[in-house]
Amino acid sequence: MFGRLGAFIRELGSRFRGHARVSLWLPAAVVLTFAIIEKLDAFGLHEAMDARSEQATLRIVSPYYTPSRDVAVVLVDDDYLKSRGAGWPLRFAEQGRLLRQIAASGPSVILMDFVYPHQHGSGDDIQSLLAPILSSSDETLSHVPIVFTAMAKPLASLPQGFEFCTEELKEHGPPTDILDPESLPTALSEQMQANGRGRFRVGYIRWSRCGSEYPLMLGGDPNAPSPVFAAYRAFCESSKHAARCKHSDPWAARDFVHPMIVRPGAFPTPEQRFAYSESVCQRPMTPQGAVPVGDRFLAALQQLTLGVFGDLRQSPSQQLSLPCPAVTVLPLSRLQGASRDTWNELLRDKAVIVGADISGVPDFVDAPVHGQIPGAVWHGMALDNLVALDSNYLAQRHPAIRKYGGYVLLILFAYAFPFILHFLELKPIRMGRAWISLTLWMVLAVTYMGFGDVQAALFCLAIGVGLDLTLPSTSAIYLVGIAVAAACSAFLLKWGVPPGNWLGVVLVAAAFGHALKPYYHASAVRQFPAELSVLRAVFSHKGE
Amino acid sequence: MSFVSRSVLAVALLAAWPAAHACEVGSQKVEKVLGKKVATYNENGDFQKEIEASAVQVDAPLVECRDTPALVRVKTVSGDPVWVDRLDVKIAGATKVAATKCKSNVVSRESDTRAPAVSGIDPCSG
DSSP states (O other), X not given: OHHHHHHHHHHHHHHHHHHHSSOTHHXXXXXXXXXXXXXXXXXXXHHHHHHHHHHHHHHHHGGGOOOOSOEEEEEEEHHHHHHHTOOSSOOHHHHHHHHHHHHTTOXXXXXXXXOOOSOOSTTOOTHHHHHHHHTOOOHHHHTOOEEEEEEBOOGGGSOTTOOSSOSSOOOSSOOOOOBOGGGSOHHHHTTBOTTSOSSEEEEEEOOOSOTTOBOSBGGGOTTSBOHHHHHHHHHHHSTTTGGGGTTSOTTTOGGGOSOBOOOOOSSOOGGGGGTBOTTTSOOOOOTTSOOOHHHHHHHHHHHHHHTTTSOGGGOSOHHHHOOSOSSEEEEHHHHTTXXXXXXXXXXXXXXXXXXXXXXXXXXXXXXXXXXXXXXXXXXXXXXXXXXXXXXXXXXOOOHHHHHHHHHHHHHHHHHHHHHHHHHHTSHHHHHHHHHHHHHXXXXXXXXXXXXXXXXXXHHHHHHHHHHHHHSTTTHHHHHHXXXXXXXXXXXXXXXXXXXXXXXXXXXXXXXXXXXXXXXXXXXXXXXXXXXXXXHHHHHHHHHO | OOHHHHHHXXXXXXXXXXXXXXXXXXXXXXXXXXXXXXXXXXXXXXXXXXXXXXXBOTTOBOOEEETTTTEEEEEBTTSOEEEEEXXXXXXXXXXXXXXXXXXXXOSOBOTTOOOOOOTTOOGGGO
């Protein structure tokens, strides 16, 4: 039995060697080395690469995200406090008046991104926050659900093994009490219903170990929604929007158990013009909400090609740095002077998040595209993702594929690579690669020049010339590899599958190439300028 | 600068403070009440009660106004003036207020921005 198996492997090895010109064991050895390196995750490089790949993909596909335009974020800002001569935190009475003003505009739901763990000064009671809403018999006001935020207990105070971000729905067993009671005043908790429905609701914040993901149910418990999920449930109950949530019921919870990867958008809503001019924000969508296909493709291509060599968030061009999120942000300093009609126009039937963007208040989140954004804006983006994409929001839904898919891909790649190498090393293909390489670098240089970045343009030119004189046919493979991997990743993302570590895949491919090449062909000594250098060919031809 | 001139300057500045925060009623009138119910407040902006929109006198001059908080004092049918939110009433004859400028600083910041603590703000209550 073992003898026949051994003979079969020897025969297979001999045939493989005959076609691929390397031993059957060489790719296996390389796969094993990479698997060990990946498992060890030295210096957290694998994790860092994963995060960078995700960030790059989200940036590249951001032009393909279409915001719902049903979410608005109202921010209490420094200018508002200055103009009102008010301090921070705002008096409860002032917050109550603001809450009433917003509710009077008829939004679908209001999410208050404030927590109240501390008592205010004398005479400023939490009742002053609720009185303008609770004492109202106005139908418009009394029908608006309000989600308050409360803090979850720290992980150390929760039962052993509890995870905020889990992929399993907690349907059975006793519920875990995650509420930090000090963060929710009694006056507020008395207004809440045990089933999470009703006019006043709660969403939990202060989760940890979720990375950049946004959990919808903490610990997989449908009774412990995050603020955005609590707001989404209320949004789906509104008469105006109930029909759009029929596809998957947020109360059934099964379709919403996976933590969300928040997709950013490259095009702000047209309503954004109310507060931010085009000199500070990138170009928004048209008033009809459309973005031409060509504009989307061009923006994605810019992000891909120009993002290879640097952080585009630092670009002086707003079209590249994308500083404004694709959710309507309304600073209160701007909104306060507007008429009731404008308030209605901006907030009616919307999901409204009320938060703060105040100097010294550390409520900022690092978003992959826009940089640091106020926490309320991040909530807004997450809610917009839910409203726009429903249960098809971006999430890691296939743990088995995630765990073993990389290894399968690595093995397939290792054994296919000698044949790919054989094709790439054909003389005409190598010539073509050399031309493509130099052309790509020149195109990149011209593109950078077009965006006014002379330094980067010269940098690309220098790299292009340098590589053409030394390794003329190499960079085409890398650049095309990056483009293909990014495009595949982007297509997967379109179907709700999150981007894998495609940057890592490209680097592994490069390492494979360098590891296998010496075995593949013996000539290791290189000429200078290289035999296939385009510049050498051009100049030697001229000299003749 | 002598003690007297310094004192005069200080008094002038103190006198200018309420003037700077004053809100000119002028010939402004309540043109319309927006909504069916109107919230009434005290002069500090604390909620008092809700009244019917019909209880507010329309076409009557404003009694008083405040910028901070943004309230106007209007006459009711019963004759008692009450403070209401400016957004809840449409006012005729208001002096044209210069429109607030668009924000010149964007809502996001670069990823490595370091923000210092700011005195006077309770960082625990955000």
